Amino acid sequence: MKITKKISTAALLLVCFMLAGGDLAVMAKSSTGGVKSTAAAVSTVPAIVQKLTPSVVGIIGEAADSQQDQASGMNDSGSAGVPAGSYNLAHGTGVIIKADGWIITNAHVVNGILDPTVVTSSGKSYSVDKSYIDEASDIALVHIKATGLKPASLAPAGRAIQVGEKVVALGTPVSFSLRGSATEGIVSGLNRAVDASYKLIQTDAAINPGNSGGPLLNMKGEVIGINSMKYEAVGVENLGFSIPYDTVRYVIQQLFAYGEVRRPALGLELQEGWSAEIGLPSDDPLTVTRVDSPSAIKAGIKAGDKIYRLNNTSVTSIVDVNELLKKYKPGQTVTLWMQSGGDIVKRSLVLTLNDSESDAGSDE
Structure with a gap:
């Protein structure tokens, strides 16, 4: 992510x-x-x-x-x-x-x-x-x-x-x-x-x-x-x-x-709300600013959508998402509760492998 x-x-x-x-x-x-x-x-x-x-x-x-x-x-x-x-x-x-x-x-x-x-x-x-x-x-x-x-x-x-x-x-x-x-x-x-x-x-x-x-x-x-x-x-x-x-x-x-962490990711670029950024208690959703993975595109997720819950757990920060994803592996499916086009919708999303955050080990 x-x-x-x-x-x-x-x-x-x-x-x-x-x-x-x-x-x-x-x-x-x-x-x-x-x-x-x-x-x-x-x-x-x-x-x-x-x-x-x-x-x-x-x-x-x-x-x-x-x-x-x-x-x-x-x-x-x-x-x-x-x-x-x-x-x-x-x-x-x-x-x-x-x-x-x-x-x-x-x-x-x-x-x-x-x-x-x-x-x-x-x-x-x-x-x-x-x-x-x-x-x-x-x-x-x-x-x-x-x-x-x-x-x-x-x-x-x-x-x-x-x-x-x-x-x-x-x-x-x-x-x-x-x-x-x-x-x-x-x-x-x-x-x-x-x-x-x-x-x-x-x-x-x-x-x-x-x-x-x-x-x-x-x-x-x-x-x-x-x-x-x-x-x-x-x-x-x-x-x-x-x-x-x-x-x-x-x-x-x-x-x-x-030899590396095969970390699951939503395949989305996310922006936190102002309250979460400065550490205030918040129920502001996460905003999708870019859709990166084919599975996210297939799920119908678009830039501007807002994510409220991941598998029935409220998420208001990037760290919230990372903590929840520790329970999953790439290829598994999660459910996102979102606001899209003014409607509250439920999207099933297949998690992708976050290569950008996985660092292969090296023998010295």
Whole structure:
């Protein structure tokens, strides 16, 4: 699905991070992941840190844009003074999800580092030999040739997350020498739609440059989110966001099965209503601005039509549609309740494969 969405100017700047050249140079992204949960209840922060630190890794390497930066005398933050030939490193964080070397991190971490090296909590270093990337969710899987690793546990399907519950974030903030750092906070909000394809968890646990790919953990020691981004502006504190475990599971299952996410799409370009764009409660429909797929044309959908419901669920934002489509596969049929030509109509639509948002994996 192609997205048409106006981005309004605001005092808050949404940024994501990695560390480059030893300074706060790259304002990129950050996230986390895990696997199926068998975790026993853990009730204290020290116990969680002790239990999960062996499952968290640092990922480091030359910044992907370092050659361009060195040639221009500029580092990734745009400040001058990086001499030609100096190191320009970027780093992030990852979470071990299989004992045989599979690790979840952010797509932007993998994209931002040339020939990444994974460093475990014990100090062992490994080259990444495979990577599979999904930029739409900012999730990536990387593999190292290692055995006997300690995997983290992804929260089980249906695990309730509550606003106000205590959480812990682990990662590699600011300097690679700070691997295994922990911060504590709470879940500040749920279902946040902030510059992302899917809904996010909001947390006040400190998320700093280099935390990209690190886990957000509940008090059972389960991974409930991927620390992905934060707001940064003068006077703004502790507004971080994590990719929820259900989205992580959806993505990694497909990456393991296909090496890419075979994401279903309506085959329509949609425009959100004004209220949805600025975050007000809204029942405004989505407006079709362009019809892209043959199946949508066959269904009789036209530019200017307005979509109110998808399979009996109200949709007012692009994120609403993306969340609902996680339950389906390309080729399946959904029902749209729409206004077309002044009439309320029901259209049956065969979902198409959204190639534009599926990124094939690559072996390195």
